[in-house]
Amino acid sequence: xxxxxxxxxxxxxxxxxxxxxxxxxxxxxxxxxxxxxxxxxxxxxxxxxxxxxxxxxxxxxxxxxxxxxxxxxxxxxxxxxxxxxxxxxxxxxxxxxxxxxxxxxxxxxxxxxxxxxxxxxxxxxxxxxxxxxxxxxxxxxxxxxxxxxx
Numbered sequence: 001x002x003x004x005x006x007x008x009x010x011x012x013x014x015x016x017x018x019x020x021x022x023x024x025x026x027x028x029x030x031x032x033x034x035x036x037x038x039x040x041x042x043x044x045x046x047x048x049x050x051x052x053x054x055x056x057x058x059x060x061x062x063x064x065x066x067x068x069x070x071x072x073x074x075x076x077x078x079x080x081x082x083x084x085x086x087x088x089x090x091x092x093x094x095x096x097x098x099x100x101x102x103x104x105x106x107x108x109x110x111x112x113x114x115x116x117x118x119x120x121x122x123x124x125x126x127x128x129x130x131x132x133x134x135x136x137x138x139x140x141x142x143x144x145x146x147x148x149x150x
Contacts, residue, residue: 038094
């Protein structure tokens with residue numbers, strides 16, 4: 001059995017980060033938004049010292065692996081980019097906004113499959129359905145927003 005060559009480039013390996021423990025300490029206790037419901041999930045430390053989150057409402061766990069992923073999480077936390085909902089109405093708004101982004105991505109994917117010279121009518125119908133859903137979600141989001149005061 002041979003020994004591992006420690007000089008190899010290991011920029012994104014799943015190893016414990018004892019030397020980075022102090023740098024990662026600032027992450028723990030901050031919140032990461034649940035990708036399904038938008039609730040703020042406290043960032044916790046795994047038994048290996050890596051950050052993870054659990055949403056008991058949705059039943060998901062998120063593990064941040066590798067040096068690159070953890071560095072991105074730390075950067076986003078430091079820059080205040082991680083947005084999570086504090087109450088039910090805000091959570092619903094964030095979920096709707098995330099749904100809009102997903103629908104727009106689906107529409108772009110469908111448009112790339114539509115065909116230029118001989119458009120596929122089934123794909124075109126699917127695009128119309130996605131457009132209708134985008135309008136519905138935008139309307140629901142607009143109804144939730146407080147009215148602007150003059």
